[in-house]
Amino acid sequence: MGASSRVAQALILAAVVGLFVLLAVTTAGHLEQRGIRSGFDFLLEPAGFTLGESVLPVDAADSTLLAFVAGLLNTLRAALPGAALALGIGILAGFGRLADNPLVRGLASAYVNAFRNIPLLLQLLAWYFILTDLLPAADAAMRLAPGVFLSKSGLSVPWWGETGFEIPEPGGFGIDGGARLTPEYLTMLIGLALYSAAYIAETLRAAVLALPPGQRLAALALGMTPRRAFIDVLLPQAWRAALPPVTSQLLNLFKNASLAVAIGYPDLVSVAGTSLNQTGRAIECLVIVIAVYLLLSLGAAAISHRLEQRNLKGRPA
Amino acid sequence: MRLDALRRRFFGDIVNTGLTLLVLAALVLWLPPLVRWALLNARFAPDIAACEALDHRGACWGVVAEKARFILLGRYPANDAWRSILAAGLIAGSWLGVATGVLRGRFVIPALALAPLVAIPLLGGGVGGLESVPTELWGGLPLTLLLTAAGMAGSLPLGIAVAYGRRSSLPVLRGLLTAYVELARGIPLIAALFVASFLLPLFFPDGVALDMLWRVLIAIVLFAAAYLSEIIRGGLQALRTEQLDAAAALGFSDWQTQRWVVLPQVLRAVAPSLANSAIALFKDTSLVTIVSLYELTGSLGLALSGDAQWRPFYLEAWIFIAAIYWAGCVVLARISRAKPLPP
Secondary structure (H helix, E strand, C coil): CCHHHHHHHHHHHHHHHHHHHHHHHHHHHHHHHCCCCCCCHHHHCECCCCCCCCCCCCCCCCEHHHHHHHHHHHHHHHHHHHHHHHHHHHHHHHHHHHCCCHHHHHHHHHHHHHHHCCCHHHHHHHHHHHHHHHCCCHHHCEEEECCEEEECCEEEECEEECCEEECCEECCCCEECCEEECHHHHHHHHHHHHHHHHHHHHHHHHHHHCCCHHHHHHHHHCCCCHHHHHHHHHHHHHHHHHHHHHHHHHHHHHHHHHHHHHHCCCCHHHHHHHHHHHHCCHHHHHHHHHHHHHHHHHHHHHHHHHHHHHHHHCCCC | CHHHHHHHHHHCCHHHHHHHHHHHHHHHHHHHHHHHHHHHCCECCCCHHHHHHHCCCCCECHHHHHHHHHHHHCCCCHHHHHHHHHHHHHHHHHHHHHHHCCCCHHHHHHHHHHHHHHHHHHHHCCCCCCCCCCHHHCCHHHHHHHHHHHHHHHHHHHHHHHHHHCCCCCHHHHHHHHHHHHHHHHCCHHHHHHHHHHHHHHHCCCCCCCCHHHHHHHHHHHHHHHHHHHHHHHHHHHCCCHHHHHHHHCCCCHHHHHHHHHHHHHHHHHHHHHHHHHHHHHHHHHHHHHHCCCEHHHHHHHHHHCCCCCHHHHHHHHHHHHHHHHHHHHHHHHHHHCCCCCC
């Protein structure tokens, strides 16, 4: 490496470090003016707020750290089942778009077109309106199946409760027993799954269409039916090509779970927002959010890399 | 023969027949009530009494007429509404012009870049005798279009610069840029918007106060540029090296090679991905409502949430703006197919 490029690098580094020092000094000045303390000590102090719902019970006297953990668990609670649903619906819709049957193809195309071209936030707002405004009140809940009730206050399903395995039934003020999924949670689950599934369907379709046409012709020439050729010859190859973009869609679903803040589902970002408003520690709260998402992204990237490697090994020579 | 082919497509085997019947049954079950709700029973006039009398047995499209200005233009002053409409028309016009092929060749990039630059003083005023309108009053469709157009216009040059920077021979520069790209791509846009909303004011020296709109635009540009740089970098890597040899043989300088040989081919090759990014950005602008900028999605909430009379017809108003977003996405997708770029 020449001397000139070393000088150039030193200058770039000096400029960046200088910029960061300048920002830090300015920021410290502002924080002092406004009397905001800094540091992560607030994490161990009582949160002072409660969460609308949580897998991990948190009350105002618990530490802020616990509230953040509960927020992260809430994010995962919406994103993980959402990802599984998205994958399932996406695969079905992707097949639908490739089907010979024009009715099936038309239906799948209409779904993919509509859900990809409307902002996710707008879709979530519509689901939330439907689930909280259009459904009947809890005392007139719709009975979807034995023990499954849907109303303005959410979806009640059979689940283990205080008295063992409970089957929900209409009670005095609504539905008693079992587990209740809130409208906020259902909105996130349905909204995230249907939005991501439309993208996954498109990815799968593109992967199948990108295969050389000779693959299908060869399979047909060997006497396979079109359906066998699709399942045994085209799909395994397309799946390999689709894996990286599909994992990136699932990662997007994770990031999109942060839209929960708009409808009041207490995910990591909304906990950070609430805590930020209470303590004024904007930098600390946002650093936590950014760090968690970066770690999740890097982790997912590592897993997807592993999967690809394994897939390459499994490939016939 | 033709009939036979049709029969095979719909009723080829048991699975196919079953699917056909299932879809048909769903259509028969759902389509008539939908048509009845959306058209036959619907009210089109902004008449609240008639709409309430419907009791949701039909759509009340009157809500769109009643709230059109609020939904489409947000809180922009009514007296100056024409400026807001003109600004939206300029940006939408530049997109439509390129998508339909009316604007082509060397007009494409100037038109797409200039439209938001003209829209900003038009909306903001303070020049040429226009009364000044503070940015927090900008809203609705013009704001959605402005954030998308200005976001793309700002992030594309930055994205190209970052892509070249990551191919530099200086490891320090490469490392810094890689860190930036991975950071921006790893976080959700909301986190970036929160940074713009809460942290950027702390970073600026005393006396410098940028409006929320400009802070959000900075965040959007930095966020989108990271994604665009990855697209451009992919295009640069895919370019065949013979192209560089040929340019060198013709005596092109480095700069000339990039400007006349490399960039045009790369941009044309990645145009579909760039259009996808523009579509993603167009939809993502809806998130700025979370930091209190009332673009199309936000102004829908603003128009209806405070109005107990009209709020029950949220779904109808929602369908109206969903259709606008859908149309915008379709137009943007067409831009990449218009083969608009000059050599």
